[in-house]
């Protein structure tokens with residue numbers, strides 16, 4: 001009997017979600033965001049399974065991992081600082097760097113090795129990465145004549161696309177298009193939220209992440225409402241089961257007290273596996289087809305679940321922490337975070353597999 005948590009990645013669901021992206025943005029190329037190890041799903045497994053046009057990662061290291069695994073599509077590095085060594089490696093491996101500030105532009109302009117495709121990121125208002133909009137034109141002109149750049153694209157990132165009514169997105173789109181003007185080159189703006197809600201931001205290349213993994217980037221729509229299918233199923237075995245009398249506490253701090261005689265299943269997953277410690281009592285866990293409430297604090301190695309309403313649950317049965325019938329978004333909301341973080345925080349103790 002397995003003692004530990006297991007995550008299964010449903011490649012058919014990944015494929016379904018990519019088709020959703022293509023339906024929504026039919027004329028754009030799709031660069032799938034697989035940074036942070038494919039949002040915790042395994043970047044190599046995800047990139048191998050996904051028929052995307054390219055991939056977006058954070059760093060050169062993340063890109064090289066995909067190349068080593070035989071991924072041949074274009075890869076762009078979103079937040080990799082650039083210098084001569086990085087650019088030589090990027091060129092050798094057909095990786096597309098992003099110049100996101102004056103230092104990056106300088107490094108790219110100085111680079112004189114085999115020419116590479118590169119991107120200029122423009123800060124259209126998020127004020128994180130990107131060259132200032134009023135300097136973008138001059139910097140773009142500099143890169144357009146640089147010997148080491150054969151193809152220059154333009155990208156920006158939206159701060160508030162998760163709220164379609166937020167006027168910031170319109171301001172950012174105007175800022176970006178004014179800054180780029182009529183220059184030749186690909187444009188890329190949209191994350192998942194903008195793929196779903198802003199056709200005017202789709203441009204040449206979209207960069208969806210979270211929607212490919214089947215979670216909703218929008219505050220007021222569930223993944224199911226958006227036609228997305230959850231990709232990861234996280235399960236763990238029941239390792240103990242017992243009755244706790246009404247009035248008795250359960251778990252650390254003795255903060256949870258059974259209101260009735262309660263059947264408790266102890267499930268072998270905790271914050272040591274990445275299950276969120278802030279998930280409060282009442283957070284749902286699927287046991288034997290029933291939604292059963294967490295009862296008591298999350299421990300490092302286990303959680304305690306009220307299975308009084310799942311009478312057949314036995315030691316060795318498998319509980320689902322999130323999966324097709326229990327969206328990770330729901331657990332994230334209960335724990336005061338977002339599904340992105342739940343996925344990224346799974347620890348190496350979780351055993352991964354694919355279906």
Ligand SMILES: *Cc1c(COP(=O)(O)O)cnc(C)c1O
Pocket residue numbers: 033035078157190191192193207208209210211217
């Ligand atoms: C992570 C990231 C994306 C993808 O965002 P999602 O919200 O997961 O779709 C797109 N663009 C940039 C620059 C990113 O950092």
